[in-house]
Amino acid sequence: MGPKLRLEDCFLGTVTVGERGQVVIPAEARKKLDIHTGDKLFIMSHPSGEGLAVFKVDAMREFLNHLAAGLSIAESYEAEPMQEADTSEVSRESSGHND
Numbered sequence: 569m570g571p572k573l574r575l576e577d578c579f580l581g582t583v584t585v586g587e588r589g590q591v592v593i594p595a596e597a598r599k600k601l602d603i604h605t606g607d608k609l610f611i612m613s614h615p616s617g618e619g620l621a622v623f624k625v626d627a628m629r630e631f632l633n634h635l636a637a638g639l640s641i642a643e644s645y646e647a648e649p650m651q652e653a654d655t656s657e658v659s660r661e662s663s664g665h666n667d
Contacts, residue, residue, distance in 0.1 A: 593622075 580597035593603060601624070603609070608625040623631075 580600065581594035583591040583594065585591055597603070603624065610623045610625050610628045612621050612623075613619070614621060
């Protein structure tokens with residue numbers, strides 16, 4: 569994993585919604601996040617319904633691909649760890665060792 573970000577490193581400014589519902593992403597945020605004219609952004613609501621989260625579409629796609637790959641790996645090992653744990657528990661019980 570990468571270095572942990574402090575909360576103040578994640579705050580990129582505030583914006584005001586214009587008459588037509590538009591917002592301007594602050595220049596510092598665009599520079600830090602490598603956002604350029606024409607980039608597609610993915611917008612979703614916060615689960616509370618009281619805010620928005622904005623991501624670059626390519627970054628969201630990459631995240632979802634990593635998530636799907638991780639799920640595939642987890643599913644491939646789904647039964648193995650349970651079988652090993654069950655076997656070791658039975659062995660301890662039959663030998664009279666109950667920790």
